[in-house]
Amino acid sequence: MRSQLCLYDLAQDQVTVILDHAGHIEAPNWHPDGYLIVNGGGLLYRVALDDPKLVQIDTGLATACNNDHGISPDGKRLAISAKDDSGQSCIYTLPITGGTPERITAQVPSYWHGWSPNGATLAYVGKRGGPFSVMTCPATGGDETCLTDAFDHCDGPDYTPDRDWIWFNGERGGTVNLWRVRPDGSDLEQMTHDTSVNWFPHPSPDGEHILYLAYPKGTFGHPANLNVTLRLMPAAGGTPRDLLTLFGGQGTINVPCWSPDAKRFAFMRFVI
16 A cells, blocks of 8 residues: 655645655645644654655654644644553653653543634543543643533544634434534534545644545445545634545544644555
């Protein structure tokens, strides 16, 4: 399998492949200093936009990282999800340049997905005896708060830039739609109402759009190696438009991937 790290330009409706890698890498984040962060083989890598190659980030003893990672609003810290001693996913943070991970979540499994715009809170999903739910906790660790119930599964929570909403995908009765909820768990609202299996909503930094991944009807979970569609919808809700159909799924846009100016976003597609 080859992994193509791509940029999509909204104004030009154009895709640029910046790295064609003979291996498996996933889930790009976009740092304001002009580089992307991806994962592969349990490790994290930096990819400079002006010199695109994989440069490993030192994550200390965390060598079993998955594709749920992201950058703090000030660009100084990196959140990662990696196996702890129990073999379950736990959330850690470390300096953006690399270093010793600091454990944030006491309970497992926990998978990071969003950082509040003021840097104070992490949004993630966790399984605590029931289905996976949307949770938050202080970015330095502490008590967690569960924001969702009555779902069969939740994933992909990400904050709007004004911090008013957390978007996520939620499954009920075999149907997966996009939802949003206030950070205090109030005003739950369904935002998509179609037959696609909709995952990983990412609000744009300018507050205008929601980027997300649409699987074909009947897809179970969020698998890899399918033809999927990247879609864009207004931040207030409404009719989405298709941007691109590609071979991907798991690893394509699991985590926040917008450029800071909201003009582009990064994504992965794969070639077998």
